[in-house]
Amino acid sequence: MQKIYKKKGFSFIEAIMAIVIMATVSLFLIASIPSQYSLSQDSQDLANATDIAQRYIEQVKLALADPITYENTSTGTTPPVAITSNITANGYFDVQTDVKLWGPEGREDSLKQISVIFSNAGNNNLLIQLSTVISKPDPRL
Numbered sequence: 001m002q003k004i005y006k007k008k009g010f011s012f013i014e015a016i017m018a019i020v021i022m023a024t025v026s027l028f029l030i031a032s033i034p035s036q037y038s039l040s041q042d043s044q045d046l047a048n049a050t051d052i053a054q055r056y057i058e059q060v061k062l063a064l065a066d067p068i069t070y071e072n073t074s075t076g077t078t079p080p081v082a083i084t085s086n087i088t089a090n091g092y093f094d095v096q097t098d099v100k101l102w103g104p105e106g107r108e109d110s111l112k113q114i115s116v117i118f119s120n121a122g123n124n125n126l127l128i129q130l131s132t133v134i135s136k137p138d139p140r141l
Helices: 012-063 067-072
Strands: 093-102 111-120 126-135
Touching: 012 093, 012 111, 012 126
Parallel strands: none
Antiparallel strands: 093 111, 111 126
């Protein structure tokens, strides 16, 4: 009587194919890591810029609540409140401001629009632009 041996395990070709498939999948996964890191860094920059820009807008609103400061704030790109290293995150962000009259010019009830633009320092990649409109404060208050 002859013994019949059942084949157990993988053949050499099957093992090589499994290694090739695993290597290909691994290469795609490893190649995506740098782009995921870049995307994560961009998201973090956007979140930080948004937070700092909102705090700066609040500082501007507080400063322009004073009628004299409101009147002395001229239109143009001169910041209504000094841009300090806290606002630029120690030079990580470039910050630009723009003050425009908003509404009918020459009227006592005219409004001022304050825009704050944050970009990455060095590459001018726009991250966020926030704007607010501030009315002339009532001097009686």
